[in-house]
Amino acid sequence: MMALGLLLELLLMPLIAFLAGMGMVLMMRRIAAKLQRRVGPPLLQPLYDIVKLHSKATQVSHGLIHDIGIIMAVGGYIAAETLLPVPGMEGIAAKGGIITLVYLMMIPSLGLALGVGQCANPNGSIGIARALTAMLAYDIPFVIVIFGVAYHFGTTNLVEVIAAQQAGGMASWGGD
Missing domain, CATH: 1.10.287 (Helix Hairpins)
Incomplete structure (x- = not known):
């Protein structure tokens, strides 16, 4: 069951x-x-x-790599979304942690890079280079914040972090 x-x-x-x-x-x-x-x-x-x-x-496909890139982009979002807890449905979210969620959130950007790399459009290559640079720029602070949250709550399980935040309300977020 x-x-x-x-x-x-x-x-x-x-x-x-x-x-x-x-x-x-x-x-x-x-x-x-x-x-x-x-x-x-x-x-x-x-x-x-x-x-x-x-x-x-x-649309006309640009090849197998292009199609795999699109599947990676959509699949990464769907896989990351299944790890987000929804009230009453925490079975899948309890299995994964914040670190897994961070890795899954990087997959769509890499899938877009793979898909655009197959196209011969130079503007696409310039755009994806900028997007990957931006991904690197925002992922480093994001990972630092994730480690701070994991250190503060003593767990990387997203369900436990949310339960700890809800237990004391917003007043308990700042300190012990």
């Missing part, structure tokens, strides 16, 4: 993340519309955009 629950969580987590992402995109577009004194998009506009995108003609 536990394996069935984990499988159900593995299938539901990407769906929850997809719906949450669509909701955030909708909120961002509605706030931007309100700031510009416009009405804004309807509630299902992100879904309409996805349907429109997938109804267009298929």
Whole structure:
């Protein structure tokens, strides 16, 4: 029964993340519309955009490496998302730690580099070089912060870190 629950969580987590992402995109577009004194998009506009995108003609592949790069990019995001705890569904998140999550978050950038490297576009090569440089620039401070959190809470398990933060509220975050 536990394996069935984990499988159900593995299938539901990407769906929850997809719906949450669509909701955030909708909120961002509605706030931007309100700031510009416009009405804004309807509630299902992100879904309409996805349907429109997938109804267009298929793109021509640039080769196997390009396709593997795209799969790495999407797969890295989905794999990292399954390790994020959602209330009531912590089975998969309890198995992995913060360090695993950090490694999985680096995979999409490397997949994009692999996919763009296969294309013959020089602008793509320049863009991915800048993106990888930016990844290196923000990953070093991010890893330092992750080690600080792990040191402070004495664990790298994300579920335990969140439980410790929720136990004392925001007042307990700063010190012991």
